[in-house]
Amino acid sequence: MTHRTQDIGFEHSKISMLLSEESGNILLPDFLLNLSSESMRTLGGGFFEPREVTTVEGELEDAVEEEPHLNLANTTIIDEPAPIAKVIGNCTVAAVDVSSVRVGESEQGLLYALRGALVWREGLSYNFTRCGPLAFHLNDLIARSLNRRSRANDNLSYSAWSPLSERLLSRLRNTLERWMQRLACSRLSRGIVLLDGSLTAGTPDNPTVYLEDILNRSRENGNAVIAFSKETKLCFSGKKITRLLDKANYPCMLNIDRIITPQFPSAPVRLMGRVYVAKLTSRGLPFRVDIDRQLSEESAAKAVGRLINSDIVEQGYPETLRLAHILSTFTANEILAIQRHLSIEYGLKLAPRLSFRRSLFGPYGTSTEAS
Amino acid sequence: MKKGLIVQVIDIQFANLPGILEDILRDVMTEDTIQGCDYDPFNISSQIAVLKDTKILICKIRGAIEDGKAKTETSWLPSRTNSRIVPYSIEKLASTRNGKRPVTLGRTRSDHLTVDVKMLDGKLNIITGKKGVGKSHLSKLLILSLIQNGAPCLVIDVNGEYVNIGRTKNDEPTAYADKITVLKPGQSLKFGLSGVGLKTFLNTMIYALDLPRTSSKVFSRIWNELERSGNLKLDSLNDAIRRFSCHESVREAIYSRFNTLMDLELFTDDISERFDFSLFEKKMNEGHAFIINMKDEHAISRRLVVELFISKLTEQLSEMRLKAVFLFAEEAHFYLRETYWEDIITRMRHLGVFTTFITNQPDTVQESVYRQADNIFMFNITNEHDLDAISKVAKIDAESLRSIVKDLPAHNCLIVGDIVRDFPIVVNVKPLDIQTMGQTRHFFQD
Numbered sequence A: 001m002t003h004r005t006q007d008i009g010f011e012h013s014k015i016s017m018l019l020s021e022e023s024g025n026i027l028l029p030d031f032l033l034n035l036s037s038e039s040m041r042t043l044g045g046g047f048f049e050p051r052e053v054t055t056v057e058g059e060l061e062d063a064v065e066e067e068p069h070l071n072l073a074n075t076t077i078i079d080e081p082a083p084i085a086k087v088i089g090n091c092t093v094a095a096v097d098v099s100s101v102r103v104g105e106s107e108q109g110l111l112y113a114l115r116g117a118l119v120w121r122e123g124l125s126y127n128f129t130r131c132g133p134l135a136f137h138l139n140d141l142i143a144r145s146l147n148r149r150s151r152a153n154d155n156l157s158y159s160a161w162s163p164l165s166e167r168l169l170s171r172l173r174n175t176l177e178r179w180m181q182r183l184a185c186s187r188l189s190r191g192i193v194l195l196d197g198s199l200t201a202g203t204p205d206n207p208t209v210y211l212e213d214i215l216n217r218s219r220e221n222g223n224a225v226i227a228f229s230k231e232t233k234l235c236f237s238g239k240k241i242t243r244l245l246d247k248a249n250y251p252c253m254l255n256i257d258r259i260i261t262p263q264f265p266s267a268p269v270r271l272m273g274r275v276y277v278a279k280l281t282s283r284g285l286p287f288r289v290d291i292d293r294q295l296s297e298e299s300a301a302k303a304v305g306r307l308i309n310s311d312i313v314e315q316g317y318p319e320t321l322r323l324a325h326i327l328s329t330f331t332a333n334e335i336l337a338i339q340r341h342l343s344i345e346y347g348l349k350l351a352p353r354l355s356f357r358r359s360l361f362g363p364y365g366t367s368t369e370a371s
Numbered sequence B: 001m002k003k004g005l006i007v008q009v010i011d012i013q014f015a016n017l018p019g020i021l022e023d024i025l026r027d028v029m030t031e032d033t034i035q036g037c038d039y040d041p042f043n044i045s046s047q048i049a050v051l052k053d054t055k056i057l058i059c060k061i062r063g064a065i066e067d068g069k070a071k072t073e074t075s076w077l078p079s080r081t082n083s084r085i086v087p088y089s090i091e092k093l094a095s096t097r098n099g100k101r102p103v104t105l106g107r108t109r110s111d112h113l114t115v116d117v118k119m120l121d122g123k124l125n126i127i128t129g130k131k132g133v134g135k136s137h138l139s140k141l142l143i144l145s146l147i148q149n150g151a152p153c154l155v156i157d158v159n160g161e162y163v164n165i166g167r168t169k170n171d172e173p174t175a176y177a178d179k180i181t182v183l184k185p186g187q188s189l190k191f192g193l194s195g196v197g198l199k200t201f202l203n204t205m206i207y208a209l210d211l212p213r214t215s216s217k218v219f220s221r222i223w224n225e226l227e228r229s230g231n232l233k234l235d236s237l238n239d240a241i242r243r244f245s246c247h248e249s250v251r252e253a254i255y256s257r258f259n260t261l262m263d264l265e266l267f268t269d270d271i272s273e274r275f276d277f278s279l280f281e282k283k284m285n286e287g288h289a290f291i292i293n294m295k296d297e298h299a300i301s302r303r304l305v306v307e308l309f310i311s312k313l314t315e316q317l318s319e320m321r322l323k324a325v326f327l328f329a330e331e332a333h334f335y336l337r338e339t340y341w342e343d344i345i346t347r348m349r350h351l352g353v354f355t356t357f358i359t360n361q362p363d364t365v366q367e368s369v370y371r372q373a374d375n376i377f378m379f380n381i382t383n384e385h386d387l388d389a390i391s392k393v394a395k396i397d398a399e400s401l402r403s404i405v406k407d408l409p410a411h412n413c414l415i416v417g418d419i420v421r422d423f424p425i426v427v428n429v430k431p432l433d434i435q436t437m438g439q440t441r442h443f444f445q446d
Helices: A015-019 A029-043 A140-152 A166-185 A208-220 A243-244 A257-263 A297-310 A319-326 A332-345 A356-364 B018-029 B045-052 B092-096 B135-148 B193-210 B211-228 B234-243 B248-263 B277-286 B299-320 B337-343 B347-351 B367-373 B384-390 B398-403
Strands: A048-049 A070-072 A093-106 A108-120 A125-138 A194-195 A223-227 A234-235 A252-255 A273-281 A286-293 B003-014 B034-039 B055-066 B069-073 B102-107 B111-116 B127-128 B153-155 B180-182 B289-293 B323-332 B353-359 B376-377 B410-416 B425-429
Touching: A029 A166, A029 A194, A093 A319, A093 A332, A108 A166, A108 A319, A125 A166, A125 A319, A125 A332, A140 A223, A166 A208, A194 A297, A208 A223, A234 B034, A243 A252, A243 A257, A243 A273, A243 A286, A252 A297, A252 B410, A257 A273, A273 B069, A286 A297, A297 B153, A319 B234, A332 B018, A332 B045, A332 B353, A356 B234, A356 B353, A356 B410, B018 B045, B092 B102, B092 B111, B092 B234, B102 B135, B102 B410, B127 B135, B127 B289, B135 B153, B135 B353, B135 B425, B153 B234, B153 B299, B153 B347, B193 B299, B211 B248, B234 B248, B277 B289, B277 B299, B299 B323, B299 B347, B299 B353, B337 B347, B337 B367, B347 B353, B367 B384, B384 B398, B398 B410
Parallel strands: A070 A234, A093 A194, A125 B034, A194 A223, B127 B353, B127 B376, B153 B289, B153 B323, B180 B289, B323 B353
Antiparallel strands: A048 A093, A093 A108, A108 A125, A223 A286, A252 A273, A273 A286, B003 B055, B055 B069, B102 B111, B102 B425, B376 B410, B410 B425
């Protein structure tokens, strides 16, 4: 449950009005909708092995790992963290998060669902627009179809599709996420756009061009883009970089960009944000925070100062981003609902899940397999 | 259907699906604090709503159908994969509408439930439930059904609720009014010594007034002497006790109890005032209900009257002067002595006293009664202690009983036992066109 320190009231914000007037093809791109329909049509009935969802299964969301492990040498002297000063004057804060989940397996491939949430706080009220779920049947056939489409459709060039089906989920997810991020950056002005993850791009599934486009649009509208990583694999002296703020008991941020950028000397992987470790509240958790590199350090600090004045920052994490995560995440019940939808809509027949461990070892298999 | 398993829904719950708690928490957390819209192009979310409201039916196996016939015992299980679930009319199972003496008890979820009133014959019954849920109403329905079919009933009415059973809501006599007699101890119910007889009188002195055994022997001698001399009257008995040659303590014991009896004004020498047990016999054998209104009666008076009647009934039944009696005993713990409980279940039952206990305090009925009961009519009970008490019933498992009884609305009762062919059934008891509220005095008249 959210612990709110401020009263939250409702009012129709400008962005809210704008988004509510949008047609679906603005909230979700047609090509993604068509891709979903097209991929699902390839199912053609048949057997479907649903993903088992039990209460013991804590982690349902399928994380897409892109961040490389990086150990930074401790030859550099680390600066003292700079205190974060609240900047008076509220601005609109928007946050985008996208979740993906495996729903099951067909005879030809894997079934996934995607959902994105755009949450924004204006004044004291929070608003959201949630898009999805979109179901996708990922198989080689679809990968080939995507490649063909990519040459024929400009929109699809937003993502360069690979025939490798194992990368499809990552690309689909990035496509939806970047679309929604671009929507937020385009529609918001003089606000803060919060993203989940880092501002690193340049992998095959996460091309630089799209993040660049998002950041450009954001700057044109006077927005600041700040990305929060819940987990980071950047280490310094063998410890996670977030540990650098262990002793800080005040809101502060530490610029570690100068020790990280040398690790990424050239393309393809580019750090498009300046990397900080930040603690937004005195007793909050420290996070890796990437802020648009094109903003000056002073502007970046001001943006963080405006953020903590404009949003609730419980435990050092912005409420807007937390809500975006909560709203986009799939619960086990929702996975069951999607499975039910698939069986009704596409005539899929549920196939019993064969557990080799259970077949071989019976009750002596491991608990998760045997359950 | 060649073969089937009969299962009864005993509870309906929300299915505890994985992730449902997270869903509900998210809804609660966001509903008042964040507004927005969902763009769900494939309408997948509608399935989420369906799943959230998914219910699970908790069922118990009640029997089987083989060759089209229902039976309560079963020794097989159907296939888990090839079986189908089909609704089956409960009336088909429990109804005995083709019996010779049909009576409609009320409605089930789908139809009227008609049973054969014969299923109360020779049986031990219990009607229980908390106050104001319809126990007396059902017992009135049973009494009326019995007298309609020529059965004799004796009702021990503690709260004066049955006194108007022979009158309609418009205060007109019902078709069976002449088959109902209301007796008020001390007024329309007075006894003569000879009519009661030594055995009954002595039993009353012993069991209702705790007369010691030695004193009872002396009292028997006094009674016999007066009877031999043809002078068995109250005054003579009074004088005889005072003058009889015996130890002072014995005399005192007899005399104090005799005085108690006299103070209650239950006995009379006036022939016109005396309750006529011969007429009682005659009417009962023709099918009649005697209501003994014990409202506002002293506890000793209650015990005395019941003791007298039961003792007299036993005598009449043993001598085959009475065929049988359907005894309706309301809140029996107020007047029934300890030793009678066992007696009612065993000896008296064989003589022809078929008792229906009616109580809102289930724990006052002895456990053996629950175990031996042939028919149990249970209205709503929410108190755990009371549920524990009725769980001793042998005709239904405790889990079903608790699950169903706790949620019964007023006037609905769970019936188990022979009358419903051992298939537990919930019935909404039908209304009666009689004055059901008895003579309860109210302050507010509007």
